[in-house]
Amino acid sequence: MMLPVGVAIDPKSGAMGQATGRYAKHLGETRGCYQDQAAVDALLAARGDLPVYEVVEFIQPGSDIIFGTTTMSPGQVGEEFFMTRGHFHQRRDRGEVYYTQSGRGVLLLESRQGESRTVDMVPGTCAFIPPDWAHRSINTGDAPLVFVWVCNADAGHDYAEILTRGMRQMVVKRDGAVALAPNPRYAA
């Protein structure tokens, strides 16, 4: 029988005491996310293969619900910011919830039909990600961005589509401000 459990989460680090899984993604393995490949090379040469984000998760065996935290480092690559790879769910009928705990960022969403939306990620904001919308998190601040996510355990991840064609919009820093810009590499 599954039993109830309370999991403590550090809102500044995303650390979870009872994590059942974790992984990290570094700059080198996510370089295809960025427009400015020379800037990726320069950052790798100057700072090494920095961690961009770490995910820790909690699931009880047999549960239909999984949750966890994603902790994103601050960083810029050219005029873009450190970002997650972005994904659709394999199951097109599965949405997700992101609850921002600390830091500042942008949740960039794109429907299967190509419609773009953003949700500001600020502490206390809970974002609803509808089924069949791709989602990518971008740390636009200068501190770690920490958010809790909750979804169905069977949602699955489809990273290939976003890795292949990118997303229509980029989040950039121009003239000192965070802005949206069309992605010139987007291959519809």
Ligand SMILES: [Fe+2]
């Ligand atoms: Fe997701």
